[in-house]
Amino acid sequence: MQTQDRVQVNQLAEAIAASQQYLLSLQNPAGYWWAELESNVTITAEVVLLHKIWGTDQTRPLHKIEAYLRSQQRQHGGWELFYDDGGELSTSVEAYMALRLLGVPASDPDMMRARDFILQRGGISKTRIFTKFHLALVGCYDWRGLPSLPAWVMLLPKEFPVNIYEMSSWARSSTVPLLIVFDQKPVFVTNPSINLDELYAEGVENVQWELPRNNDWTDLFLTLDAGFKLAESFNFIPFREEGIKAAEQWILERQEATGDWGGIIPAMLNSMLALRCLNYHVNDPIVERGLQAIDNFAIETEDSYCVQPCVSPVWDTAWVIRAFIDSGIAPDHPAIAKAGEWLLQKQILDYGDWMVKNRQGKPGAWAFEFDNRFYPDVDDTAVVVMALHAAKLPNEQLKQMACDRALKWVESMQCKPGGWAAFDIDNDQDWLNAIPYGDLKAMIDPNTADVTARVLEMLGLCNLSIAPHNLERALNYLLNEQEAEGCWFGRWGVNYIYGTSGVLSALAAISPTKYQRQIERGAAWLVSCQNPDGGWGETCQSYNDPSLKGKGRSTASQTAWAIIGLIAAGEATGKFTRESLEKGINYLVSTQKSDGSWFEADFTGTGFPCHFYLKYHYYQQYFPLIALGRYQKIGQ
Template identity: 80%
Template sequence: MQTQDRVTVNQVAAAIAASQKYLLSIQNPAGYWWAELESNVTITAEAVLLHKIWGTESTRPLHKVETYLRAQQRQHGGWELFYGDGGELSTSVEAYMALKLLGVPATDPAMLKAKAFILQRGGISKTRIFTKLHLALIGCYDWRGIPSLPPWIMLLPNAFPVNIYEMSSWARSSTVPLLIVCDSKPVFQIDPAITVDELYAEGRDRVQWELPRSGNWTDLFITLDQGFKLAESLNFVPFRDESIKAAEKWIIERQEATGDWGGIIPAMLNSLLALRCLGYDPADPIVERGLKAVDNFAIETADSYCVQPCVSPVWDTAWAIRALVDSGFAPDDPAVVQAGEWLINKQILDYGDWNVKNRQGKPGAWAFEFDNRFYPDVDDSAVVVMALHQAKLPNEKLKQAAIARGLNWIASMQCKPGGWAAFDLDNDQEWLNAVPYGDLKAMIDPNTADVTARVLEMLGACNLSIDTQNFEKAIAYILREQEPEGCWFGRWGVNYIYGTSGVLSALALVAPLTQKNSIEKGAAWLVGCQNPDGGWGETCRSYDDPSLKGQGTSTASQTAWALIGLIAAGEATNKFALDAIEKGISYLLTTQKPDGTWFEADFTGTGFPSHFYLKYHLYQQYFPLIALGRYRSVLKTRD
């Protein structure tokens, strides 16, 4: 490979050094990395609602939330689901609600702009179910328009076709407490009381308090809901007391010592709402601990306060280790060693909810957050195994034993179609996404190409193996998932660029010869969607409009993903897309800031496709470093 006019080896080395220096500067003294996980404003708005309901608002700096919400409002008057989306109705209604709860009058210019935006899009009646539920808690919506959640669902046996363990881990940890909330249908008195009647486009007195019909088979669920509501009105709810007690017990058993539930704010907020419905006191240790856990997800500045949906220290730390080693750090560098030992201490050796369907597996996985022993996940575990493999630790025997436990757990989580899901085994009853309550279409956790690719990459990168038949099933699953254009869907990152990069990285390591055609087709797709500036980008709208696959403003993280995939494909086939790679590297070099960082405003992480997106603030740092490091390695090898 010849050095290029646009990019020199020295330029790459300088960019790598600056990026490494920045990463080291933000490493926590305990050894881990952790940066902000940004989402839309609903998480913070719902935290305001929670504290108003509990009467704990005066003990938190909630007045600073007003500054945050005003800063997040866009010129059109609304608030966004993801950066640059033009504003989203439900997000805007919840922001408006929070500002009213904070004492901002409806006559405020920002509120008037928000009101116009909201009414133009149909008002409250067109919002999602969860927005309506939050409004119902304070009397701003009628419970008649909320789907019923019969508490006896809690008692359905695990062997029954419908039970709480057929829901995804995040849906389950949020739904169980809502069985209690929806049973009691509370209207909490807050001070001062508010109304949002001005946000009903048709007028509050003309609202139809009913669930919308779709005109297809899913309307069966509307009929069932009407039956549930009739039973409630007649006070005929089978096993009600036993169900509520079972849900309460389930919630308490799953609270971490740190107060968290499920490691995510929706589960934490809903669990605290359930305890409020059950009459718990704010001073109860369980409540106090839970409220403190919400505080731990908050980011406070001199004049602003917001709440993250989750925290990502394990994920960030594993990727930071990989970035440093891939870019030239010694495996036994003190920063790498300290981070590796921190990760080993975060290995979860308890049985969690995954064990309900996976009776064979033994503990040994990692979660995303500081503490989440009930919900470790495959993606984190695979990345941690790769990071530990790259590190050289003082106690190598312990490291190898930890890796072996992680591998065995991951292997036991393979789904019937051949792939891997994030948190559960065979959690794939698609019809659950059609229930009225599930309008976020995220009720299940099926196997996906990106998580499956991560497992296969782990096997190849770490020279590990699983049963041959299961390995072949995984390869077959990946091949079935390839789109006609050559790309792969990205469930947990935006979107096809993310999925394609992951699969190419995996196939290049575990099947470079047998899957050469698939690799070349995927690489060609990446080359074909490169932007004129040399970078890559993909809009979150590609989840709704497949014609937008691989299209969007260039970002550092998505450019890095494309480069990682192309470099892997080139190493596998010895056919490097040199021009595309060089232009991509040039994009990273020219967009790097003097302090070694990159910045992107766009959200490139995915919570729920089409409904919830994330911006990992370290994605724009460690993925470019990985791409630059692997590019330099290729240069050295070929020279």
């Protein structure tokens, strides 16, 4: 290691102090931290569509969305699924649709470039089901080319092998309202009215309005779908009215007082579409609250308007607390105390959908968002418990009781294979991803290595215990998930760097001596994929192509994850990879901006692998601070 590559003690201290001050300056007066959660443009495009359908487009600054969408169009003419991906077909079609709804003519130069991009990739007929669905709502695609969703699905009992609770929480909260919409098959008149005939590569007169075949066993679902469509043509749909009524009741029961559904925009938009199909009035309080909830996810500037897919205040706040304490701020610092008390107020003490498959658990978890009482999750809960454990709050007894309640809930959520999933237990019927409707391959929520690792890290760091056989099952699950290269898959972060860092942190915290070989293999893999600039990076394409594991341009967040994992491995084995760590720390210090922040353009968060990605705008802030703080503690 050359001397000039070393980070001096004063440089490290200055970088930490600058980062701390930057984050301290951003705390909300209520105590929390919350930054933008960025996704692709389809969320905003679908909001345009919703307001056009409801006729509420003139009451929102939707004209600013045109500037936003134009700013996101790339030189090749398309729009991206994630940063610098070369453009993606379905994303581009939805952006084009929104611009047309906003009055931009097809002859506009940007639209002509977009049309060329779309046609080169096969046009509308090659897009995903949900893009075709949104086009069908305004007559730009024929409902015949979409799968049937019979409303009687709503009535299938919980004990039946197929029912709505075998879907992941996000699929469930989005699908139940669509049972109503797909039953009605509406075509709404918008102002302006549009057609997108120019986006059919084969010519609109030649379109085959049918579901694509896979030429394997999954084509059985196409036969079933044909049967459903035949029944619809004869108006023979058993329990149709009962199913629609049950879906409507389910939607109303799950609306938060703030108007949200499921804490995610797709569930919110679909629920609003269902209410529109049921002829709810625009001034109905339920509708008004729903529209306001969508407004609350918007980010408006002087000349731009876009909508986030979700909001992350609980998650962000817990990680900032951990970053502060890991980097040397006193656990009873006023900012930490205020944030900790805010988190305590956000603990969910209601029963949610998780109780359907978990009959033993009692409430006590946290969700990701401001309000989401039906869908708390294991990952957030574990991170909040670790943050609260490290903090010193005015009411320590309340804190302890809250954490005890959370621990019991988490233990009750363990899946049969031994790991933990995000929102439900044993939500793992993979065949559901093969149905035509599920072409995003996100219909289930099985246990994963990264969420399991978070739980085990919580147990180790907070000196908490669960039943010994449950702990053993979890560790065995985690060890069996290790890849041949030594890494672990990351379901909720990109990708193997995220998963490997989390598992190394867990094993180091829960059992540092027993699993030396697995820890060393994981650390060696991280070292092997360090970039020449000292940082780490991994492209979202690693979900599609495993040969890209750990490969990509360096980012602040992924570099921090690798450093965190290597430090944990070093503490467990007593073998620190000093040269690799020094290069990584040097990368973070040298790329820090003058205000103490970092910037990365890349998306390092995952919604649905291969299909939906996220950029958490605070990932590039608190994870580097954690890495720098932990590095400072082990000494140079």
